[in-house]
Amino acid sequence: MDLKIRRIFLTGFRGSGKTTLGRILAKKLGFEFLDTDELIVKKKGKSIAKITKNGKNWYPFRKLEHQILKDLIKKEKIVVATGGGMFVNEVKFSKRKTFGRANFDLIKNLEKNIVIFLKIDEKALEKRLKKDLKYNLEWRPPLSRGKENDIEKEKKIYRKRLPLYEKRCDFVVSVSKQKPKDCLKKILKILCQYQQKQKSA
Numbered sequence: 001m002d003l004k005i006r007r008i009f010l011t012g013f014r015g016s017g018k019t020t021l022g023r024i025l026a027k028k029l030g031f032e033f034l035d036t037d038e039l040i041v042k043k044k045g046k047s048i049a050k051i052t053k054n055g056k057n058w059y060p061f062r063k064l065e066h067q068i069l070k071d072l073i074k075k076e077k078i079v080v081a082t083g084g085g086m087f088v089n090e091v092k093f094s095k096r097k098t099f100g101r102a103n104f105d106l107i108k109n110l111e112k113n114i115v116i117f118l119k120i121d122e123k124a125l126e127k128r129l130k131k132d133l134k135y136n137l138e139w140r141p142p143l144s145r146g147k148e149n150d151i152e153k154e155k156k157i158y159r160k161r162l163p164l165y166e167k168r169c170d171f172v173v174s175v176s177k178q179k180p181k182d183c184l185k186k187i188l189k190i191l192c193q194y195q196q197k198q199k200s201a
Helices: 018-029 036-044 059-072 099-107 122-131 133-139 151-167 180-200
Strands: 007-011 032-035 078-081 113-119 171-174
Touching: 007 018, 018 032, 018 078, 018 180, 032 036, 036 059, 036 078, 059 099, 113 151, 113 180, 122 151, 171 180
Parallel strands: 007 078, 007 113, 032 078, 113 171
Antiparallel strands: none
């Protein structure tokens, strides 16, 4: 595929498959794959749980995430699996803006750029979060300040973020029941249609 799009951002909640899909999409396109959470962990040499003091202080993480995004947008031919809160988190960037909004503002007007939201229903999300419980305990801090890995609270946060996920993207792909290869086909179709639309504009 002779793709004119230079940057593809996959967004969505933890457990939606951004890293899995991102890797196979990048391989299919011959793009570089980057995971912002992995970049942060590598840069700091510690887990996100430790960076955020087990979810008690997200500001240092969000500040670093914002800086990494500023570096990433200088690159081309990349597929980026963003952190679950990259474009939707509520940590304050300034008096009038959150880091979620500031991050989205960085990319929304970039040329040859596309944001795809991987949408998952709550039943499938709960199943995936339970399956990844050990990983979550070791690497991912709770998003709420309550009980660690309280799945009901995680789902509540997802519910709250959902309107922003849908607003701050170019396309939505349902990943609840589909296998990665089927989701990949959907994304490739979206990219082709988007490119055709851009050519005719």
